[in-house]
Amino acid sequence: MAMALLAVLFAVIYIEAARAEYGDVVINEFSDDAGMRPVVFPHWFHRIRFRCKVCHGDLGFKFEAGGNGINMLKIIDGEYCGACHNGDVAWSIENCDLCHSGTLNTPTQVHHSTVQKLVATPEPAAEAAAEGEQ
Amino acid sequence: MSPIRAISLVIVLTVFASAVLGAGNWQPLKNDGLHDPENPAIEILQEPGEALGVLVPDSAGNKVDWVRSLQEGLIEPRPSLDGDEEPNIRDTTVLMKNTYPLFYVRFTHKPHTQWMSCEACHDRIFVPQVDANPINMGKILEGEYCGLCHGAVSFPLTECNRCHNTNPATLGREEAATGEGTQ
Numbered sequence: 001m002a003m004a005l006l007a008v009l010f011a012v013i014y015i016e017a018a019r020a021e022y023g024d025v026v027i028n029e030f031s032d033d034a035g036m037r038p039v040v041f042p043h044w045f046h047r048i049r050f051r052c053k054v055c056h057g058d059l060g061f062k063f064e065a066g067g068n069g070i071n072m073l074k075i076i077d078g079e080y081c082g083a084c085h086n087g088d089v090a091w092s093i094e095n096c097d098l099c100h101s102g103t104l105n106t107p108t109q110v111h112h113s114t115v116q117k118l119v120a121t122p123e124p125a126a127e128a129a130a131e132g133e134q
Numbered sequence: 135m136s137p138i139r140a141i142s143l144v145i146v147l148t149v150f151a152s153a154v155l156g157a158g159n160w161q162p163l164k165n166d167g168l169h170d171p172e173n174p175a176i177e178i179l180q181e182p183g184e185a186l187g188v189l190v191p192d193s194a195g196n197k198v199d200w201v202r203s204l205q206e207g208l209i210e211p212r213p214s215l216d217g218d219e220e221p222n223i224r225d226t227t228v229l230m231k232n233t234y235p236l237f238y239v240r241f242t243h244k245p246h247t248q249w250m251s252c253e254a255c256h257d258r259i260f261v262p263q264v265d266a267n268p269i270n271m272g273k274i275l276e277g278e279y280c281g282l283c284h285g286a287v288s289f290p291l292t293e294c295n296r297c298h299n300t301n302p303a304t305l306g307r308e309e310a311a312t313g314e315g316t317q
Contacts, residue, residue, distance in 0.1 A: 019159050019161060020160045026168065045180060045182075049212065052254060089215065095175070106168065114275070114292065115277045118275060
């Protein structure tokens, strides 16, 4: 039984290990309801250009997916994404589809974070354990 | 096959898998399970492999060693919007010993302060004082303390030995007693 569990655990790690995770932040507090695709924010892309401090210190983004109450009014006013996506530091907000690029109905989350995976993985392990029991 | 041998074999295979398959296996955005493949703008977004493939490779997470990539100057992320500010680097380490049965954790300020300011962590996440924070692995796995960033943005929590990096047996006696690193 223990062996079966171990095998499943390592199989999970084995498959997971092969693939890069992007850890993109999905922001979908309002988008779906407004008929827009959820927003996908890629950290990997932005951290090549800016240190964490720029957004999480100077621009006041709190460390919490969906926790900043971002909406289009604030962005147009130059807050949050709008501090850069203003046609000056980066391309401006008329490029709706570049930010609103997620599959509809994807909830706010950090995609493929460890926490998210821990919630998702116990299932196969539990199944294997149940099979081992019989 | 004895259980020990079987387990060792699986570990070796896993390490092999992450080292060989791991480097550079970047899924195109179309099938990352998140982006809408119907969105015409997906063609304009940069493919991760294109941006990340030229940085220092790693075996987990983004498959990029962000610390080395920064230190070797492969990337130059701006420290402020106008870019004319020097980051405030702290070069102390803190030894955390409540880790039995794993190795101790040596937290290094330097790579962290190369990326972020003190305020990212102090005092909201950590009181800036040795042993002043009731950290444990359960809370980390729930996304608190180190787990806030590691697993979400930085290398994931499955990489136990990157944090549990200091063998108690090889520490000098004085350091082991005070719990404070020099460097």
